[in-house]
Amino acid sequence: MTYFESDSAYRDRQTERRRMPKTVMIVEDNELNMKLFHDLLDAHGYRTLQTRNGLDALKFAREHRPNLILMDIQLP
Numbered sequence: 001m002t003y004f005e006s007d008s009a010y011r012d013r014q015t016e017r018r019r020m021p022k023t024v025m026i027v028e029d030n031e032l033n034m035k036l037f038h039d040l041l042d043a044h045g046y047r048t049l050q051t052r053n054g055l056d057a058l059k060f061a062r063e064h065r066p067n068l069i070l071m072d073i074q075l076p
Helices: 003-019 033-044 054-064
Strands: 024-028 047-051 068-071
Touching: 024 033, 024 054, 033 047, 047 054, 054 068
Parallel strands: 024 047, 024 068
Antiparallel strands: none
16 A cells, blocks of 8 residues: 555545544423424534433433533533
8 A cells, every 4th residue: 555545545435434424412391492493403413312301312422422411500
């Protein structure tokens, strides 16, 4: 394998990563806030996971490995 081929493969992987939508997990118990976050992120091309409680958030985070977690700081 030549250096040029390695560089090309690297660029292909980088391009593929950019095409894949980033995943944001939203943890919010207020329905209106949940919809606002979802609609805003969806409009910008993000994939969202949604849950309303912290225990499910832990399970989802382990299963789906989101790129970012937006979490309400006043969850019960």
